[in-house]
Amino acid sequence: MGPPPPNGMMERLSSMTPEQRQQALDRLPADRREKVKRRLENFEALPPEEKKRLREQYQEFQKLPPERQDEIRRSFRQFSELPEDRRRPVRRELMHLRQLSPEERSARVESEIFRSQFSESERQLLQDLAKSPVPGRNN
Numbered sequence: 001m002g003p004p005p006p007n008g009m010m011e012r013l014s015s016m017t018p019e020q021r022q023q024a025l026d027r028l029p030a031d032r033r034e035k036v037k038r039r040l041e042n043f044e045a046l047p048p049e050e051k052k053r054l055r056e057q058y059q060e061f062q063k064l065p066p067e068r069q070d071e072i073r074r075s076f077r078q079f080s081e082l083p084e085d086r087r088r089p090v091r092r093e094l095m096h097l098r099q100l101s102p103e104e105r106s107a108r109v110e111s112e113i114f115r116s117q118f119s120e121s122e123r124q125l126l127q128d129l130a131k132s133p134v135p136g137r138n139n
Contacts, residue, residue: 011055013040061132075128082122090122097130105130 013021013036021040025033043051061069082090093114097105108114109127118126 009036010040010043011058014044071128072132075125075132078121078125079129082125086122089117090126093118094126094129097126 013024016024025037028036043054046054061072064072079087079090097108100108109123114123
């Protein structure tokens, strides 16, 4: 699925001086601070075009109703909680589903091969995430 989209905190931290950033990070609990630092490092290492795409994706996400934003957050949390050996095939299928038109996606999720490769909870997760907004792709 690629790196998570930047959120408000990532945007703010990214625009701070190194000293301001460190002060802001120091205010976070240690475990959260490490996660935020890793996300920020990953984001800053991206090429400019990818950063731009992620910022646009985040802006689209911000336009959604709060309930839909919460649904998407829950789905991404569920994805991150999948066992490592299931994340890769689920991620691969998600990327495939996002490339399909709504009609093609519907046919795919109803197919026997889809049903045989993924558990009920994985199928639901894939359907939810495939509908989440990703600029430049069919939704």
